[in-house]
Amino acid sequence: MSLSPDAACASMAGSQTERVREPVLELSAAGRHGFMLLIVGLYVFLLAPLLVVIFASFSPDQRNVYSLSQASLHWYREFAASENFRSAFVFSIWLATVASVCATVIGFVTAYGVVRFLDRRREMGKAIAMLPMMVPHILISLSLLLVLTRFPVPELAALVVGHVLICLPFALAGIVASLEGIPHDLEAAASTLGASRLRVLTEVTLPLVAPGVLSALIFSFIISFGDVDIALFLSGPGRTTLPIEIFSFIQWESSPVIAAITTVQIFLIVAFGLAVERLVGLRAAMRI
Amino acid sequence: MPDLSSRNEAVLHLEGVIKRYGATTAVGPVDLEVGKGELLTLLGPSGCGKTTTLHIIAGLTQPTQGRLLLAGREITRLAPPYRDIGLVFQNYALFPHRSVAQNVGFGLRMRKVPRHEIAARVRRMLEIVGLAGVEERMPHQLSGGQRQRVALARALVIEPSILLLDEPLSNLDAVLRKRMRLELRDIQQRLGITTVFVTHDQDEAFEMSDRIVLMNAGRVEQVGSPEDLYDAPRTRFAAEFIGEANLLEGTVVGTRGDEEVLIQIGDLSVPALAVRPGLAQGQRAILMTRPERVELTSRTEDDGTAMTVMKRIFQGDRILFELTTVGGQKLQCSAASIDSYRSIVVGGKVAARLRECRAFPAA
Amino acid sequence: MPRIPGGLTVMRSVERAPGFATALLTPLGLLYCVCLLAPISYFLAVSFLRYSPDQLYTSTFTLDNYTRLLFDLYNQNVVLSTFRIAATVTLITLVLGYALAYFLSRASPAWRALLMFLVIAPLMTGVIVRTYGWIVLLGGDGLINQLLLALGLVSRPLQLLNSEATVIVALTHLMLPFMTFPIFSTLVTQDPLLVPAASTLGARSLRAFFEVTVPLSRSGIVMGSVLVFTLSAGSVVTPALLGGRTVMMMGQMIYQLVLSTFNWPLASAFAAVLVFCQFLVVFAYLRRARNVAQP
Numbered sequence: 001m002s003l004s005p006d007a008a009c010a011s012m013a014g015s016q017t018e019r020v021r022e023p024v025l026e027l028s029a030a031g032r033h034g035f036m037l038l039i040v041g042l043y044v045f046l047l048a049p050l051l052v053v054i055f056a057s058f059s060p061d062q063r064n065v066y067s068l069s070q071a072s073l074h075w076y077r078e079f080a081a082s083e084n085f086r087s088a089f090v091f092s093i094w095l096a097t098v099a100s101v102c103a104t105v106i107g108f109v110t111a112y113g114v115v116r117f118l119d120r121r122r123e124m125g126k127a128i129a130m131l132p133m134m135v136p137h138i139l140i141s142l143s144l145l146l147v148l149t150r151f152p153v154p155e156l157a158a159l160v161v162g163h164v165l166i167c168l169p170f171a172l173a174g175i176v177a178s179l180e181g182i183p184h185d186l187e188a189a190a191s192t193l194g195a196s197r198l199r200v201l202t203e204v205t206l207p208l209v210a211p212g213v214l215s216a217l218i219f220s221f222i223i224s225f226g227d228v229d230i231a232l233f234l235s236g237p238g239r240t241t242l243p244i245e246i247f248s249f250i251q252w253e254s255s256p257v258i259a260a261i262t263t264v265q266i267f268l269i270v271a272f273g274l275a276v277e278r279l280v281g282l283r284a285a286m287r288i
Numbered sequence: 289m290p291d292l293s294s295r296n297e298a299v300l301h302l303e304g305v306i307k308r309y310g311a312t313t314a315v316g317p318v319d320l321e322v323g324k325g326e327l328l329t330l331l332g333p334s335g336c337g338k339t340t341t342l343h344i345i346a347g348l349t350q351p352t353q354g355r356l357l358l359a360g361r362e363i364t365r366l367a368p369p370y371r372d373i374g375l376v377f378q379n380y381a382l383f384p385h386r387s388v389a390q391n392v393g394f395g396l397r398m399r400k401v402p403r404h405e406i407a408a409r410v411r412r413m414l415e416i417v418g419l420a421g422v423e424e425r426m427p428h429q430l431s432g433g434q435r436q437r438v439a440l441a442r443a444l445v446i447e448p449s450i451l452l453l454d455e456p457l458s459n460l461d462a463v464l465r466k467r468m469r470l471e472l473r474d475i476q477q478r479l480g481i482t483t484v485f486v487t488h489d490q491d492e493a494f495e496m497s498d499r500i501v502l503m504n505a506g507r508v509e510q511v512g513s514p515e516d517l518y519d520a521p522r523t524r525f526a527a528e529f530i531g532e533a534n535l536l537e538g539t540v541v542g543t544r545g546d547e548e549v550l551i552q553i554g555d556l557s558v559p560a561l562a563v564r565p566g567l568a569q570g571q572r573a574i575l576m577t578r579p580e581r582v583e584l585t586s587r588t589e590d591d592g593t594a595m596t597v598m599k600r601i602f603q604g605d606r607i608l609f610e611l612t613t614v615g616g617q618k619l620q621c622s623a624a625s626i627d628s629y630r631s632i633v634v635g636g637k638v639a640a641r642l643r644e645c646r647a648f649p650a651a
Numbered sequence: 652m653p654r655i656p657g658g659l660t661v662m663r664s665v666e667r668a669p670g671f672a673t674a675l676l677t678p679l680g681l682l683y684c685v686c687l688l689a690p691i692s693y694f695l696a697v698s699f700l701r702y703s704p705d706q707l708y709t710s711t712f713t714l715d716n717y718t719r720l721l722f723d724l725y726n727q728n729v730v731l732s733t734f735r736i737a738a739t740v741t742l743i744t745l746v747l748g749y750a751l752a753y754f755l756s757r758a759s760p761a762w763r764a765l766l767m768f769l770v771i772a773p774l775m776t777g778v779i780v781r782t783y784g785w786i787v788l789l790g791g792d793g794l795i796n797q798l799l800l801a802l803g804l805v806s807r808p809l810q811l812l813n814s815e816a817t818v819i820v821a822l823t824h825l826m827l828p829f830m831t832f833p834i835f836s837t838l839v840t841q842d843p844l845l846v847p848a849a850s851t852l853g854a855r856s857l858r859a860f861f862e863v864t865v866p867l868s869r870s871g872i873v874m875g876s877v878l879v880f881t882l883s884a885g886s887v888v889t890p891a892l893l894g895g896r897t898v899m900m901m902g903q904m905i906y907q908l909v910l911s912t913f914n915w916p917l918a919s920a921f922a923a924v925l926v927f928c929q930f931l932v933v934f935a936y937l938r939r940a941r942n943v944a945q946p
Contacts, residue, residue, distance in 0.1 A: 035750070035754075038747075038750055039750065039751065039754045042747060042750070042751055042827070043769060045824065045827075046769065046770060046773050046824065046827060046828075047769065047772075047773065048784075048788065049773070049781050049783075049784025049785050049787070049788055049824065050772075050773055050776065050780070050781070050784055052784055052787050052788050052794050053780065053783060053784045053787055056787050062792075106678050106679055106682065109675050109678055109679075110675065110676060110678065110679040112675055113672055113675030113676040114676070116672075117671070117672035117675065117676075118672070125676075128683075129679065131683055131687065132683075132687060133878075134881075135687075135691065135926065136881065136882075136884070136885030136902075136922070136925060136926065136929070137885065138885055138887060138902055138905060138906075138922070139691060139694070139885075139922050139925075139926060140687065140690075140691070142694055142905070142909060142918070142919075142922065143687075143690030143691045143693065143694040144686070144690055145909070146690065146693060146694050146697065146707075146915070147690045147693065149707060150707075161682075161686050164682070165682070165686060165687055168679070168682075183379065183381065185377045185379055185381035186381050186383060186384075188348055188368070188375075188377070188381065189375065189377060189381035189383075190383070190394070191347075191348070191367070191368040191369055192346055192347070192348070192368045192369070192371075192373055192374070192375040193369075193374075193394050193395035193398055193442070193443075193446065194369045194370075194395050194398030194399055194446070195369055195394075195398050196369055199398065203383075203394075204383060207385050208384070208385060222775045225777065226775065226776060226777025226778065226779070226780070227777070228777065228778045228779055228887070228888050229778075229885075229887065229888075232887060232888070232906065233906075233909065233910070243777055243778070243779040246779050246783070247779055247888060247892075250783065250786070250892060251891075251892070254786070254790070258783055259783075259787065262776070262779070262780040262783055262784075265776060265777065265780055266776050266780060269772075269775045269776050269777070270772055270775070270776075272775075273768065273771065273772055273775050274768070277764065277768055
């Protein structure tokens with residue numbers, strides 16, 4: 001079962017030309033098939049709940065199983081007709097937009113500071129930036145709620161702040177990754193050619209970091225839109241996010257209108273996710 | 289040859305420039321003048337401070353002490369955009385999101401030159417560097433050599449007071465490097481542009497420079513033309529860094545005037561020129577002679593010393609011999625690859641004469 | 652003669668002024684201090700105060716909340732089941748996530764982007780969407796039951812929801828990407844020549860895997876495990892929707908305490924214990940990882 005010499009050579013050649021990795025574990029045919037079966041199973045596992053929901057959303061009535069000819073947009077109409085869900089949807093979009101813009105702006109400024117000015121302590125700077133990820137989100141939410149009850153802070157502000165906090169680590173990671181990819185020489189070159197600090201930023205830095213910034217924006221939007229933990233304690237009348245609205249609804253009744261709503265969410269998020277992938281690559285954006 | 293006799297001709301002055309990081313002195317003190325149209329090279333091993341010095345001239349680093357003057361203006365505290373310099377980076381630093389034409393024209397755009405004029409000047413400069421017709425290409429579509437020329441064009445097109453080059457040829461393969469050296473020097477001379485060039489490659493410095501500033505550990509070891517540095521190195525470091533050198537430690541046993549001394553090394557007694565006046569009788573000194581200045585004959589005559597050949601390395605156009613004296617001193621001799629020398633074999637006895645030696649203090 | 656921009660001498664330092672750097676880092680620093688650290692400290696401090704029905708909390712210092720938490724049987728159960736579930740989920744996702752990460756790291760680059768996207772996509776849709784998906788799948792009239800009924804394997808729909816197992820399955824589903832990607836990152840950056848090198852030294856394939864590949868992916872394993880454990884232990888919505896009355900995790904407990912009985916001090920105590928145990932797990936993991944590195 002040891003690695004054959006040609007596989008070793010092939011892997012060496014591969015690593016120099018294409019970065020395609022030779023399988024490290026040379027298993028017997030049965031082992032390989034078993035492994036692939038596991039992987040396929042995992043993908044089914046990952047995607048099944050989503051696919052099921054999408055399927056159920058086109059059901060003509062309460063059934064979860066139906067034949068395709070009976071598919072209908074009934075529940076989508078019901079979604080559109082529902083005042084609660086519609087306004088929650090709109091609110092979620094608004095909130096995600098605000099939170100993502102704030103997170104991206106703060107993220108950009110911070111990322112620039114960390115990458116260009118923190119030489120030796122950069123790793124520490126990055127670790128500190130990840131702080132909100134180290135804490136359970138409900139803790140963040142509860143703390144802000146507590147502050148709300150003691151200080152005259154608008155509740156909406158607390159909700160926005162909470163979302164900005166959970167989006168920041170991701171926004172930062174994405175922009176830092178992008179900035180680190182810009183050789184420092186480029187800004188120095190622009191400077192020696194006569195560009196003032198501001199022009200260096202607009203002519204060189206921003207255009208090159210734009211994909212990272214855009215992906216940070218979109219990724220933050222996705223996180224804010226799908227968040228439950230923060231909104232759980234900070235939502236209220238007139239400021240209920242879609243996930244919370246759904247959560248409340250599900251606890252009392254079950255109706256495929258939820259399937260329609262979540263399907264819309266799925267497509268929205270997937271579209272955005274694809275955009276991030278095109279721009280910067282999701283792995284870099286997630287930095288996990 | 290540029291005339292450096294009058295101070296007015298010098299384009300760049302560095303006066304007492306020192307760069308410290310905390311308690312460590314990275315560079316300095318450096319006192320330099322670069323004449324109009326001159327190509328001055330900062331030469332030295334990595335970490336000697338040559339790049340830092342260049343960055344100080346460019347304004348990317350601020351000196352802790354000292355003054356810089358460029359074309360009559362004091363630029364010590366001036367930010368890079370205002371210094372009127374052109375800088376070519378080791379990795380070219382081309383803007384990846386801009387075309388060749390946009391890259392080259394960048395500096396002109398910053399100087400608010402009208403658009404049609406930019407286009408004309410960019411085209412002309414690309415021709416000068418040998419890259420006509422690539423205006424619309426993007427940097428990633430160019431080869432290393434082409435990128436280097438674009439970087440050069442970009443720095444030259446703004447007609448700066450001084451051109452600064454930070455090891456621009458290091459990333460090229462050996463063949464391209466040799467060719468670019470000559471082309472670069474050619475362009476520089478044609479345009480008559482004052483240039484400071486940084487490299488660690490001694491051959492490069494020799495082929496291109498009007499003068500060389502040899503640096504080591506942040507200090508200036510020696511300044512001079514390539515010939516000065518080769519014939520008369522003033523320190524052990526200079527002798528070893530430039531070319532090959534035979535360095536033998538001995539004692540001054542005789543002096544004549546300020547310059548001529550006699551050095552005794554074991555059983556060898558060799559006349560030499562002191563590189564600096566003041567070598568005293570009895571002082572420990574280092575004798576230096578270049579391998580090609582060790583003359584060989586096959587008999588002990590004139591004032592040759594008897595030596596045995598320990599190694600013989602055939603190098604094509606030359607033959608390198610390693611010789612040992614009776615007293616155990618080792619010497620390298622580089623001889624032309626002609627019949628009379630080819631016949632010398634390992635173990636053979638030869639007489640060698642050390643010519644044109646230099647001596648400097650052993651400390 | 653070209654104009655030099657701003658031809659006058661500018662008496663301005665060109666080097667990285669520390670002031671500028673500080674200005675850049677201030678917004679984040681300020682935000683974290685004022686909106687994250689201060690409120691959290693405040694909130695956790697409340698756990699040491701006495702509960703009162705008509706106020707949020709009183710200003711009497713007490714350790715009552717912690718005693719109630721640690722010695723009350725019901726509360727103990729909540730804490731234990733939380734960590735039991737979190738640990739189970741972590742272990743399962745470790746095995747499954749490693750397999751997935753390994754597969755992804757060996758996939759050809761052409762496919763890899765798509766395959767990775769398929770792993771991330773569920774993550775991005777949010778907790779509610781995916782939990783609801785499980786409800787649809789596992790509910791009384793859900794897909795799985797319909798399938799089982801149709802195949803004649805059961806005569807009545809199975810009660811698949813409302814159990815701890817369901818919660819574990821759903822949490823695994825949620826957490827899998829969080830485990831997969833850190834491990835993937837470390838696997839992908841490994842020198843591809845390491846295992847062939849090991850094989851020339853005599854290590855057979857499986858041995859090479861455990862002696863070379865796995866230890867080198869340690870940082871990914873640690874990061875993934877810490878992430879998954881933290882997120883699982885703190886989950887609220889998933890156990891609430893899928894566990895029914897049989898599952899009560901600390902997150903749910905806190906939710907109820909705050910929004911139903913307004914018992915902030917006790918809720919805060921629970922949260923403090925949650926965070927504390929979380930850090931314990933992190934340190935223990937890191938310590939063990941470091942020990943393993945130096946046999």
